[in-house]
Amino acid sequence: MKVGVLAIQGAFAAHAAVLESIGVAPVEVRRPAHLEGLDGLVLPGGESTTLSMGLDRAGLTDPLRAFVGSGAPVLGTCAGAILLATQCLDGRSDQVQIGALDVVVRRNAFGRQVDSFEVDLEFPALAAGAPPGRSAAPFHGVFIRAPAVEEVGPSVEVLARLEGTPVAVACGSVVATTFHPELAADPRVHEFVLGRSPAGRR
Numbered sequence: 235m236k237v238g239v240l241a242i243q244g245a246f247a248a249h250a251a252v253l254e255s256i257g258v259a260p261v262e263v264r265r266p267a268h269l270e271g272l273d274g275l276v277l278p279g280g281e282s283t284t285l286s287m288g289l290d291r292a293g294l295t296d297p298l299r300a301f302v303g304s305g306a307p308v309l310g311t312c313a314g315a316i317l318l319a320t321q322c323l324d325g326r327s328d329q330v331q332i333g334a335l336d337v338v339v340r341r342n343a344f345g346r347q348v349d350s351f352e353v354d355l356e357f358p359a360l361a362a363g364a365p366p367g368r369s370a371a372p373f374h375g376v377f378i379r380a381p382a383v384e385e386v387g388p389s390v391e392v393l394a395r396l397e398g399t400p401v402a403v404a405c406g407s408v409v410a411t412t413f414h415p416e417l418a419a420d421p422r423v424h425e426f427v428l429g430r431s432p433a434g435r436r
């Protein structure tokens with residue numbers, strides 16, 4: 235299968251490396267034509283305001299919205315999660331919202347860069363690879379100037395929380411994490427997302 239990684243700005247190389255490690259060919263997406271024939275897409279972290287401007291400049295905003303709405307598996311991490319949300323607080327008023335996840339996020343809600351942190355998260359949906367009857371091992375969450383999910387609509391499933399705040403959410407084949415799973419040396423979140431849609435199963 236071929237999975238795109240939005241390569242406008244931010245942490246795209248680390249996502250590509252995770253995809254390669256699980257036998258999936260990563261395709262860097264910089265122009266609308268790069269979306270053709272993809273089986274899934276990753277929207278990496280970075281700076282959502284900069285990403286938004288890059289998307290508009292590349293003519294990618296509408297093609298991306300169409301791809302995300304197509305039912306293919308999509309993973310948005312950190313700034314990518316902000317893009318997928320319906321509403322963003324503390325962003326620019328003209329920032330792109332793809333609106334595939336009915337959530338309200340607040341940028342930089344956990345503090346400044348110096349306040350970035352790492353914590354093990356319970357993520358029961360990752361149990362697929364665990365021995366029968368056992369829950370999944372915790373997932374190591376790396377949070378870098380992460381947004382907080384402040385409101386969750388009825389269509390959204392919360393997959394993981396940190397002290398009550400959702401940090402991984404999903405709606406159908408679209409999944410967002412406010413942490414950086416590509417930095418955990420653990421491909422389970424990517425595997426989980428790519429297995430979510432029948433078309434995306436390897």
Ligand code: GLN
Nearest residue numbers: 279280281282312313379
């Ligand atoms: N603070 C960034 C933003 O608002 C997100 C940080 C990240 O992706 N690591 O877009």
